[in-house]
Amino acid sequence: MEVNNSFDPIDIAISGLRAQGRQMEVISSNVANARTSDAGKGEPYRRLEATFKSDGDLGGVKLDKIVTDMSDFLEVLDPGNPLADEEGYVAMPNVSLPIEMMNLNIATRMYQANIAVLKRYQQILETTLELLR
């Protein structure tokens, strides 16, 4: 495989950074709304999840879409809550904080991995340019 453009690896690494940044946005929305019992549509907040797809054959990654998690809501017994039903249960978002923390860790490591690729590529370019000296 011949490298045609020496900027390509930079662009690809940057696209990874962007994608992981978006992933963190989704995770922070989930964590912030972990106890939002009214998301404005008459039901609690639904957990969001970002999906990625590759951009072309030898390109970067990009955000495909943000899908909603349709799993069941958590039922919490809280009779004093104005949103509680006859039996005293309140529907809470289907966000599980341990899962979000795990996803956050994965996103962080992925971000760091992309930075490492970018740094290493800049380093080897500098080493190559040293041949001109």
Added chain:
Amino acid sequence: MININANMTGPLQSIQPGARTDSPGMPKVGSSDGKKADFAGTIKAAGNYISRVADDQQSSDMSIKDLLSGKNEDITSVVSAVAKADMSFKLLVGVRNKLIEAYKQTMNMPL
């Protein structure tokens, strides 16, 4: 002003390029259009490259300004523009040093 037109490839023209120089990505020596690469041509090409490097620098400057003024809040695009500008500038400096070295060596040649 001395007219610099040191023809670098002229005397070497008789040396036939071996099969090894036909590797992909290598410019062919003594190409079919008969154009020879000379020192002035190389300087001109470097001049063209300078304007491209200037474009890269300008776009990286603009993205930093946009970030600081709040017009753009994407840090990654700034990082990408700066990395590209830095890389092309380093290449330009390397080529320039090499060209000046070649010129000096040619000029100091005892005749």
